[in-house]
Amino acid sequence: MSEAVAHHTHPEEHVAHQFHDAQQQYDSSTLGMWLFLLTEIMFFGGMFGAYAVYRVWYPEAFKLAASTTNVPLGAFNTVVLIVSSLTMALAVQSAQLGKKNRLVLMLILTMVFGAAFLGVKGIEYTEKWHHHHVPGLNWQWEGEGPREVQILFCLYFAMTGMHAIHMVVGLGIMLWLLINARRGEYTASYYNPVEISGLYWHFVDIVWIFLFPLLYLI
Amino acid sequence: MSTTHAGSHADNYVSYLGNGTTWQSWLLTKDHKRIAILYLISISVFFLLGGIFAAAVRLELLTPQSDLMEAETYNKMFTMHGVVMIFFFLIPSIPATLGNFLIPIMCGAKDLAFPKINLLSWYLYIIGGVLGLYAAVNGGVETGWTFYTPYSSTYSNSAVIATAMGAFVAGFSSILTGLNFIVTIHKMRAPGLTWGRLPLFVWAHYATSLIQLLGTPVIAITLVLMMLERAFRIGFFDPALGGDPVLFQHLFWFYSHPAVYIMILPGMGVVSEIITAFSRKSVFGYKFIAGSSLGIAVIGFFVWGHHMFTSGQSVYASMVFALITQAVAVPSAIKVFNWTATMYKGSVSWDTPMLYALGFIGLFTIGGVTGVTVAMLGVDLHLHDTYFIVAHFHYVMVGGMVLAYLGGLHFWWPKMTGRMYHEIWARVSAVLVFLGFNFTFFPQFILGYMGMPRRYAAYPEEWQVLHIMSTVGASVLGFGFILPGIYLTASLLRGKAAQAPMNPYGAKGLEWTIPSPPPTENFLAMPTVNEEVYAYAETEEKALV
Numbered sequence: 001m002s003e004a005v006a007h008h009t010h011p012e013e014h015v016a017h018q019f020h021d022a023q024q025q026y027d028s029s030t031l032g033m034w035l036f037l038l039t040e041i042m043f044f045g046g047m048f049g050a051y052a053v054y055r056v057w058y059p060e061a062f063k064l065a066a067s068t069t070n071v072p073l074g075a076f077n078t079v080v081l082i083v084s085s086l087t088m089a090l091a092v093q094s095a096q097l098g099k100k101n102r103l104v105l106m107l108i109l110t111m112v113f114g115a116a117f118l119g120v121k122g123i124e125y126t127e128k129w130h131h132h133h134v135p136g137l138n139w140q141w142e143g144e145g146p147r148e149v150q151i152l153f154c155l156y157f158a159m160t161g162m163h164a165i166h167m168v169v170g171l172g173i174m175l176w177l178l179i180n181a182r183r184g185e186y187t188a189s190y191y192n193p194v195e196i197s198g199l200y201w202h203f204v205d206i207v208w209i210f211l212f213p214l215l216y217l218i
Numbered sequence: 219m220s221t222t223h224a225g226s227h228a229d230n231y232v233s234y235l236g237n238g239t240t241w242q243s244w245l246l247t248k249d250h251k252r253i254a255i256l257y258l259i260s261i262s263v264f265f266l267l268g269g270i271f272a273a274a275v276r277l278e279l280l281t282p283q284s285d286l287m288e289a290e291t292y293n294k295m296f297t298m299h300g301v302v303m304i305f306f307f308l309i310p311s312i313p314a315t316l317g318n319f320l321i322p323i324m325c326g327a328k329d330l331a332f333p334k335i336n337l338l339s340w341y342l343y344i345i346g347g348v349l350g351l352y353a354a355v356n357g358g359v360e361t362g363w364t365f366y367t368p369y370s371s372t373y374s375n376s377a378v379i380a381t382a383m384g385a386f387v388a389g390f391s392s393i394l395t396g397l398n399f400i401v402t403i404h405k406m407r408a409p410g411l412t413w414g415r416l417p418l419f420v421w422a423h424y425a426t427s428l429i430q431l432l433g434t435p436v437i438a439i440t441l442v443l444m445m446l447e448r449a450f451r452i453g454f455f456d457p458a459l460g461g462d463p464v465l466f467q468h469l470f471w472f473y474s475h476p477a478v479y480i481m482i483l484p485g486m487g488v489v490s491e492i493i494t495a496f497s498r499k500s501v502f503g504y505k506f507i508a509g510s511s512l513g514i515a516v517i518g519f520f521v522w523g524h525h526m527f528t529s530g531q532s533v534y535a536s537m538v539f540a541l542i543t544q545a546v547a548v549p550s551a552i553k554v555f556n557w558t559a560t561m562y563k564g565s566v567s568w569d570t571p572m573l574y575a576l577g578f579i580g581l582f583t584i585g586g587v588t589g590v591t592v593a594m595l596g597v598d599l600h601l602h603d604t605y606f607i608v609a610h611f612h613y614v615m616v617g618g619m620v621l622a623y624l625g626g627l628h629f630w631w632p633k634m635t636g637r638m639y640h641e642i643w644a645r646v647s648a649v650l651v652f653l654g655f656n657f658t659f660f661p662q663f664i665l666g667y668m669g670m671p672r673r674y675a676a677y678p679e680e681w682q683v684l685h686i687m688s689t690v691g692a693s694v695l696g697f698g699f700i701l702p703g704i705y706l707t708a709s710l711l712r713g714k715a716a717q718a719p720m721n722p723y724g725a726k727g728l729e730w731t732i733p734s735p736p737p738t739e740n741f742l743a744m745p746t747v748n749e750e751v752y753a754y755a756e757t758e759e760k761a762l763v
Contacts, residue, residue: 018329028331028405035397043435046469053465136450147460154452
């Protein structure tokens with residue numbers, strides 16, 4: 001993935017020594033990212049599997065726990081992420097067309113939306129802390145089935161937390177793309193890093209698209 | 219495979235070993251061959267460490283009483299033996315050393331697709347290993363390598379989090395290696411090197427990489443959840459907190475069963491190469507051996523429940539898992555039969571790698587057939603968690619993978635280092651390993667059948683004879699493992715006197731068409747493959763005419 005980056009402007013000079021040509025490098029990086037996303041699916045899959053098991057075991061407790069989540073904030077964040085996916089897609093298109101300024105703008109917008117998502121997530125976590133809904137650290141549940149309800153909150157924090165870590169990594173990648181883009185690294189013949197970073201960003205968005213209904217809307 | 223490229227006989231080239239001798243030139247290298255050497259050194263250290271833990275276990279079991287160490291110390295010894303051997307030796311063993319070295323060369327490429335990521339995976343492996351060592355000296359760990367909850371997450375007083383963190387980090391090293399291999403095999407093959415011409419070593423690593431990619435992330439997240447439960451006293455798996463310990467076992471074995479195929483498939487790849495090279499004959503049933511690697515990888519993902527026959531999973535699930543488990547015997551048997559058929563009417567020679575490969579076939583067969591035995595529901599109720607299981611998986615892991623690893627290391631040692639080892643000593647050690655291994659583990663089948671449970675420091679006196687046999691065998695085995703460390707190192711010091719030729723065994727394959735040790739970019743000129751794989755028969759027929 002990062003192999004694709006050398007600090008020159010001619011496309012041929014971006015080809016790392018182990019590749020024969022730019023096409024081979026492009027194909028390899030793209031396949032590498034797809035395979036990486038496959039491992040990510042399995043990684044989150046473990047938690048979705050655990051979710052499925054406990055959802056079947058404790059349907060009532062899960063409904064009870066989900067009713068305490070802040071649906072408007074969650075919905076707002078969903079929209080924010082979908083829009084960030086749009087700006088990311090436009091960033092890739094700008095890179096492909098060699099439009100440097102638009103690429104920089106779109107990357108900044110993507111980062112702004114990503115940061116907004118994390119900010120709202122922070123507000124939600126703070127809310128949970130005040131309501132004593134943080135298992136292990138600050139936990140109190142007056143209602144029915146405290147043990148069962150607690151499991152959903154554990155899954156909530158594990159799944160959204162892991163998702164947020166991926167968002168932070170994504171922001172780091174965006175920052176790196178932004179620095180390179182401002183230097184004019186990416187051209188119509190060399191845009192692969194933007195494209196495969198975009199794949200990662202969309203993947204993280206899609207995870208949220210599953211998390212939102214499972215954790216908030218049941 | 220013959221290749222057409224100029225200058226393969228050139229003496230004036232810079233080998234990868236000669237290309238820089240500073241610390242930085244090694245620790246910051248992006249050359250897959252140097253990274254393979256880094257792995258070779260580091261996994262040897264862990265193998266020694268795991269061996270020391272095993273020695274402690276065997277010494278304690280010399281007498282029926284728990285006298286050399288307390289039961290808790292004993293628990294730590296077998297746990298750390300398992301953790302070190304599985305996560306820090308067996309999983310990286312063949313893929314990260316021989317695979318790293320050979321996959322790009324066998325594909326006719328200059329390097330792996332992502333050299334920096336390759337170096338990163340070595341550093342992740344080292345960080346994981348250091349975390350494991352930190353845990354070992356700071357209280358050790360006594361949960362068994364399986365980290366079963368709620369013991370690991372709630373009751374154990376040992377360094378569970380540091381150990382699990384080590385396994386977690388090392389897991390990413392394994393994922394990245396697998397990713398690198400798959401991309402390299404797909405995208406970096408030389409002109410003419412079709413899928414049907416890939417060496418079986420490459421096919422085996424392709425199958426292994428699929429498991430690394432799809433299985434490892436699941437254990438990563440499982441260990442994260444277990445660590446969260448332990449650190450914050452929250453409920454995922456502890457029944458006292460509303461969790462389900464069997465769920466942990468499902469998630470754990472979803473990776474850890476396929477992981478045993480990570481620990482055997484590369485060995486099968488090595489054995490396929492050795493058998494055909496030392497039989498001077500094209501491998502029998504190439505497509506079936508290649509396909510059976512993929513078959514094992516795929517079926518291997520659907521058998522994990524056989525670890526939980528006694529854990530209270532549904533009996534119908536157990537029946538299905540038992541059937542699928544027995545189905546794994548089919549692709550495994552295909553390999554064994556095809557290796558045997560390859561030797562039939564071949565001109566077999568008894569060089570050291572071949573001795574290891576023959577040992578592998580016999581021991582793997584015993585390990586595999588006893589695997590079918592314990593896959594049977596009724597039988598497993600009796601044998602579950604006994605020494606029968608211990609013997610079974612050691613026959614596969616040590617009798618299989620370690621023998622294949624040693625066979626492969628000897629086979630490609632001249633290529634990797636440019637030096638020939640002492641053949642007589644090497645044969646002596648191969649025989650010692652084979653005998654020592656059987657003396658160690660065959661008595662354990664009998665012990666397990668008689669009911670000796672695993673993970674106990676003390677046992678009834680009537681079993682002492684068998685335990686003494688096992689410990690004596692382990693001493694021979696340990697000696698057999700130390701010998702290669704000595705004569706292989708010595709071969710490096712013998713200098714030009716032990717200079718290896720380009721192709722010391724007259725074997726086929728791209729790696730034998732380049733100088734030993736290979737140049738930094740592997741090939742002096744871009745190779746083109748215009749011959750079928752393992753074209754031994756063809757060459758010999760021509761010789762007869």
